[in-house]
Structures are given as C-alpha cells and as structure tokens.
Amino acid sequence: MSKDLIARLDDKLRDTRENFDSIPVIDVAPLLDGSDKQGVAKQIRWALSNAGFMYVKNHGIAQGFVDDVFDVTRRFFALPMDQKMALHVSKSDVALRGYIEPFGENTDPGKTRDLKECFDIGSERAALEGPFFGPNQWPAGFPQFQELVYGYHEKMVALSKQLLRGIALSLDLPETHFEGIMKDPISIQRLLHYPPQNGHADKDIIGIGAHTDYGNLTILAQDDVGGLQVMNREGNWVDGTPIRGAFVINIGDLIQKLTNDIYLANMHRVINTSGRERYSIPFFIDADFDAVIAPLPSCVSNSNPQRYQPVTCGAHKFGRFVASYAHLQKPAA
C-alpha cells in the first residue's frame, strides 16, 4: 500500500493529532521510583495520543543483559535451517510458539512479503491449554539461550506492568487498573532477524510490512542498525532511530479501543536497506485471554461517540493471527 493510500484510509484517525518528526523520549525513572508519577504520566499522554510510540530510558533493565540476549539471538538465527525448522511454530498448534521462516508470516499480506525470521516464546506451560498458552519449543543443547530468553521475558512482564501503571495514570485511572485484567496475561517474547534487503522496499519485499500491533503494549529492543519507521500525522514515515539503552514502546489495537481512539495504535514497518543483518527483540503483552476490552466511559463523549463494541482480548488477538499463519487456516480434521 502506498504511503498516500494508507494516509487517506487513516485520515480520520490522524486529523486530530499533533504532528511529530521524531518519537518522544521519556525518562521513566520518576515513574518507577515514585518521585514524579504524574509528570511522567503527562508525557505518556502526549506521546500515546499523537505518536502511539515513545522511547523510554532509565527503565531499570541493564544494557549488558540486553546485549547478552542479542548475542544468543544472533547465535540462534545462525543455526542450520533444519534445526530451526524442527522448532516450527506449526508444531505448537494454537500456542503459536516457535520458529517462523522468512516469508512465513506476512504482516501486510497481499502487499508485501516479510523478509524476516522469528522465534516466539511465552509464559511456560506443561501442556497445550488453548490459544497462546502451551509449552515453549527450545533448541536442544543451547541452555544459555533458554535461560537468557526466558529471563528476558520475565523481566519484560514486570516492566510492562510498571509502564502500564503510568499509562493508567495518564488516563486518570487507578494506577493498578490493568493489573485487574492481567492475572495471567497473554505475552509473546519474540526474537527477530532481518537479512539485508535490496531494491524497492515498498513494492514487494519488506522487513516487516506496515501494521499496527494487535494487543496492549509492545516493548522493543533494537540493535544499532535501524530500519523501524513510524507514521506521523501527515502520513510520512518517521525513523525510529535506535537509542542505546532505551526501549521503543508502542501501544496496540486493544489500548486504542480502550481509549476510543484517543490513544493511537500507530502504523509502523521495518525496511532494512543498511546492507547489514538487523536483529530486534519485541515483547508483546495483552490482558487475560477472557478480559473484556471496551471503551472507557471517560473516553466517550458527544464529540467522541463510542467507536468500538466490547471484544475479548484473546478472541481479538487470535483473530489477527489466524490471518497470518498457514497452519491455522487448515480445516479441522
């Protein structure tokens, strides 16, 4: 889809926003240490209303630890293809955990094919329980990978709850609002590898096609290669240039629905024309599978009438995945 077409389809969502030419950077230390929660909440409100994205710094996760997770990520993707395919996501049934090969998941299907490979895990389960919940698939003989990637997931679950406290405050909700619907939330820890791409990225092959994220919150660690782009009010792509030590945070469809479009689940994509391999580590967190997400009464008014019917978190999210995974489209046996 061309930039102009996306912008036109999206006009209503964008025309009330302020423009931005770089993603806001927010120091979250005063939120985490309690010294100025409201000050941080105010910055979050601007960022999520207008950009749907923010960098956060001073988030309490040591950069050395993040570097170690990148290191095992590179080693994992360097494994022979047959070892990675042995962990293919289709073997996890509806738990949706494991390896996805290049072009195996296309985020803007019918328009671009994604030149990326992925590996997904989530909260560990002994057996398949249902969509998003089941055993992880780990590569054999690589205990350091399992320990670091799972440890990173655990830290992200904790950090996301702290950030969601700031988001709740930014919406004048009690700060623990989200914890009430996050007793056993859906979470996905993803590792991504984008081989370098040539040519016209818009036309066919892209790193990850233009999309919004599906759930509540995404916490992204990037290496230093760059390639993430976020759409601004005018429909132009703004670079999400890597900032060492900072995470990129964005909200997904569920928070846009919750806020009745006051907060924006913004369109973004990745194009890796750097000539280098790019690695990134996104973490996605939602609410409990059965949590009902409906516009907050405080976000509905005469000038902003209710735009969404209630949806359950799991049904919304699973519906978006069914469109991207071939193994979910097979008729039931």
Ligand SMILES: O=C(O)CCC(=O)C(=O)O
């Ligand atoms: O790799 C990135 O920078 C972004 C990835 C992304 O948008 C996603 O996985 O949803």
Ligand SMILES: [Fe+2]
């Ligand atoms: Fe995304």
